[in-house]
Amino acid sequence: MPDEVVRTRFAPSPTGLMHIGNARTALVAWLFARRAGGRFLLRIEDTDPERSSPFYEEAILRDLRWLGLDWDEGVGAGGEYGPYRQSQRLDLYARYARKLLESGWAYYCYCTAAELAEQKESALARGLPPRYDGRCRQLTEEKRRELEREGRRPVLRFRTPPGEEIVVEDLIKGRLVFASADLDDFVLLRPDGRPLYNFAAAVDDALMRITHVIRGEEHLSNTPRQILLCRALGLPVPRFAHLGVLLGPDRRKLSKRTGAASLADLREHGYLPEAVLNYLALLGWSPPGGEEVMRREELLQSFALEKLGSGPAVFDRQRLDWFNGQYLRALSREELVGRSLPFLQAAGLVGTPPSAEERERVERVMAVLQPELTVLAEVAAKAKPFLQVPSPQEWEAEAQQELAHPQTRLVLAEAREALQQAADDFSPEAIRSALHRLPPRLGLGKGRVFRPLRAALTGRLSGPELHLLVWALGREDAVARLERGLKELKREANSP
Numbered sequence: 001m002p003d004e005v006v007r008t009r010f011a012p013s014p015t016g017l018m019h020i021g022n023a024r025t026a027l028v029a030w031l032f033a034r035r036a037g038g039r040f041l042l043r044i045e046d047t048d049p050e051r052s053s054p055f056y057e058e059a060i061l062r063d064l065r066w067l068g069l070d071w072d073e074g075v076g077a078g079g080e081y082g083p084y085r086q087s088q089r090l091d092l093y094a095r096y097a098r099k100l101l102e103s104g105w106a107y108y109c110y111c112t113a114a115e116l117a118e119q120k121e122s123a124l125a126r127g128l129p130p131r132y133d134g135r136c137r138q139l140t141e142e143k144r145r146e147l148e149r150e151g152r153r154p155v156l157r158f159r160t161p162p163g164e165e166i167v168v169e170d171l172i173k174g175r176l177v178f179a180s181a182d183l184d185d186f187v188l189l190r191p192d193g194r195p196l197y198n199f200a201a202a203v204d205d206a207l208m209r210i211t212h213v214i215r216g217e218e219h220l221s222n223t224p225r226q227i228l229l230c231r232a233l234g235l236p237v238p239r240f241a242h243l244g245v246l247l248g249p250d251r252r253k254l255s256k257r258t259g260a261a262s263l264a265d266l267r268e269h270g271y272l273p274e275a276v277l278n279y280l281a282l283l284g285w286s287p288p289g290g291e292e293v294m295r296r297e298e299l300l301q302s303f304a305l306e307k308l309g310s311g312p313a314v315f316d317r318q319r320l321d322w323f324n325g326q327y328l329r330a331l332s333r334e335e336l337v338g339r340s341l342p343f344l345q346a347a348g349l350v351g352t353p354p355s356a357e358e359r360e361r362v363e364r365v366m367a368v369l370q371p372e373l374t375v376l377a378e379v380a381a382k383a384k385p386f387l388q389v390p391s392p393q394e395w396e397a398e399a400q401q402e403l404a405h406p407q408t409r410l411v412l413a414e415a416r417e418a419l420q421q422a423a424d425d426f427s428p429e430a431i432r433s434a435l436h437r438l439p440p441r442l443g444l445g446k447g448r449v450f451r452p453l454r455a456a457l458t459g460r461l462s463g464p465e466l467h468l469l470v471w472a473l474g475r476e477d478a479v480a481r482l483e484r485g486l487k488e489l490k491r492e493a494n495s496p
């Protein structure tokens, strides 16, 4: 089919928040469609009413939008193959179930949960795989009626053909061969008529004209079932690409402890969507030029699904941090301020909206902090000493020690003088030279001068370079803080 339009889909079940694993699957399906000039669909697989919720559906839509993965058809976008929410397609599944029933590909099964458990146990005892033994395959009409009179409600099962070979040319994993003998007669419809995953997915992929099913390898065992269903229904079989699993840096299944996270969690921590997108695309794939920082457009230029490694990929939160740092540093000042403000506002450090003066100060503070940021969630803690005068109770112990030093009073008084007189533009350079004149003038070592200054200005000894710190505070505030330090020293000297 040379001029076939590529159609891929992301088909999440709204039963939880979107994690990096799902996000990676969505991204790969999206990239594949976009690169081929095809269409990307969003189908919501909500046939399990107990576990599905509109809350999670909303969250998935929001997360996809946040990542910048736009979809052409589906929930929230419409399209000619809808509805795209499986709970609204029950009549379609019923229709295809009837077809299977009429053609003999499906049959009703009345076994109770206890009977099924018993069958599995007895199979195990005989050294066979534990599964349904197919006893309802040949039920007569009469027997069925009898079972129904007992009040039993049947499930609909697929009559898996014996001795078939199912070959899949997986775009990532290569040639895969499955034997139908290894599959049981799986359930298609529950007693209440709701479809199970394999049936609904196979019908929908065909009806929505999906050309490429791209998903995680945990679905590999479903693939032969879906193919058999398509064949039985005379529906087209899509092509498949199964992504290797994501492991933590310890090469074990990704867990909370090893940095697994929901996208909501990453967003709240101040990861930038462009950094997340970039890193996710590089899991299991290395761009031909070896470059690492790649924006959406660059990914669209060079991403190749067939080049994805077929084995597991390692998700390393520290690598994501590195990417995030790169993207944070590449932001324009204005953008960085815009993205930081919500974090500063949430911490009560600036007003909503910020006053002009606050904004100006935030701009200077962010200029100073930009080189050292990894995630925006750090912004509040790092900016706090600039935006709020720390009370003496908040001073760190080492900072207090510095202030207790006998030379400190002289240092603060001289520095106040120097800052008041520093060149008019109060540029970082002007501040730097004003401050650097102090140690020789006072006959003190640099540390003896700069440490207590830092302590008096921010109540701590760590932070950006001193002249940048003073610049971010601004002349007036820096001088006021030194004065406060001096007052504090006087109060202490006077107290018994």
Ligand code: GLU
Residues within 6 Å of the ligand: 010, 011, 012, 013, 045, 201, 214, 215, 216, 219
């Ligand atoms: N609803 C399935 C899931 O969330 C989709 C699997 C598929 O892509 O076929 O895992």
